Amino acid sequence: MHRSCIVAAAFGLALGVAGSAANAQTYLPSECSIEMGEWAFTPVVLEISGVRAVEAFLALRDHATLVGDNIGSVLYVRDTGPTGGWSSFGWATQDQWAAIEWVKAEFSIAASHDALWQTTQAAPSTPAAPATPDAFDDGVLESNPLAAVATPSPEWDAIVELLENAGWQTADIPSEESAAETTCPNDPVVGVLAQIVDAVEGGQDVEDAMSDAWDSFLGCLPFCIPMTAHGLPGPVSCGAPGPYGPPVQFPTGPYVYCDYSRTRTCTQSRGAGTIHWDCSLTICLQSRTRTETQTQRCDDSGTLYNGPGIGADPCPATPTCFGATQGGVFTPTSSTSWSGWTPTCP
Incomplete structure (x- = not known):
């Protein structure tokens, strides 16, 4: 300088x-x-x-x-x-x-x-x-x-x-x-x-x-x-979500809530180039992934009442309270960090 x-x-x-x-x-x-x-x-x-x-x-x-x-x-x-x-x-x-x-x-x-x-x-x-x-x-x-x-x-x-x-x-x-x-x-x-x-x-x-x-x-x-x-990252592409996992039961006062979660994997790509001492150029495509999770809550108070002397019924293995729209649209509630970019451009 x-x-x-x-x-x-x-x-x-x-x-x-x-x-x-x-x-x-x-x-x-x-x-x-x-x-x-x-x-x-x-x-x-x-x-x-x-x-x-x-x-x-x-x-x-x-x-x-x-x-x-x-x-x-x-x-x-x-x-x-x-x-x-x-x-x-x-x-x-x-x-x-x-x-x-x-x-x-x-x-x-x-x-x-x-x-x-x-x-x-x-x-x-x-x-x-x-x-x-x-x-x-x-x-x-x-x-x-x-x-x-x-x-x-x-x-x-x-x-x-x-x-x-x-x-x-x-x-x-x-x-x-x-x-x-x-x-x-x-x-x-x-x-x-x-x-x-x-x-x-x-x-x-x-x-x-x-x-x-x-x-x-x-x-x-x-x-x-x-x-x-490294080029600019392209658009994020997400796959279809998997099935809901086992429910997690949360008694709250006289009611019981049932949380159901499902995940999907998202991918992003970018171009990268390496120039060498002889000025030759190597081009490669890199990608990274992250996992998004959607957790939804059911309030089946009619069948899961947790009143005095009445034990709560277990949460159903599959959600029973999601309407077609709520259960079908994936809205992530949490996400992992992006993984590192791979592969290394030689």
Whole structure:
């Protein structure tokens, strides 16, 4: 990233975002996420009148792979100036939810979108306190003494990788790879990611979005960096519900209620694409499932009276009080969380 721009952006980011929000613009995390090695990039998109464009990426490393003081959260924010570059920030804390909460606060993103942040760290029972990031460039934080000698080069990339493996406070993140090896302006790797997400959010399928994005940079970027991009989830499709299970009896005062439950399985699909070092592209279809449950209650007080000295009759094995409409229309009363997306795109 551009170190000369980062310090100014670090103090101006909150002001710039707040000003945009005041103009009835909405920020939210996109469902079109991108994986690069151990890092997952969640795009933050700006939506205006139904049109979305990438304004930032929150990159989170697989939390289980962090060693020592490794940096596990990095934020890229699109510059507002005419250069069209990106400013970058990192967190000293390894609590990725503290980083997420800071991004949510800066962009006014609701907690209802929490499931879209691509972190492998379990969410806390109560929201984490937001942690303020530091300027970040070439794999190190601006406050790190190493920042004085950091320079975009393959040799420095190798040093950062070595330090990261030893547990130092560095991040060998693919989006920082070998800036010296390219003649592209304005941070080409992050630019590729943004172009992919913008195209997918605009309705393009993930295969064409990835091909077009890399083609536009191959004139100045002599290699492709392996990554997997996920398209937007398609519509939810639910199967027919199964039969009602055994009843559950609930005596309440002089009456007895009988609860009957049935379930159905719902499926959702999305496209995904993986680009390799040789710029070849692999496309796959992924899916996930969840189980929805419908519980309905019968009040057969005439036959299940539970008065003084009168025991309640057992609930009928099959419902007797559902009308044709009530018993035939499936209205879920609870649902499991979505399973993970499978299979992994090679």
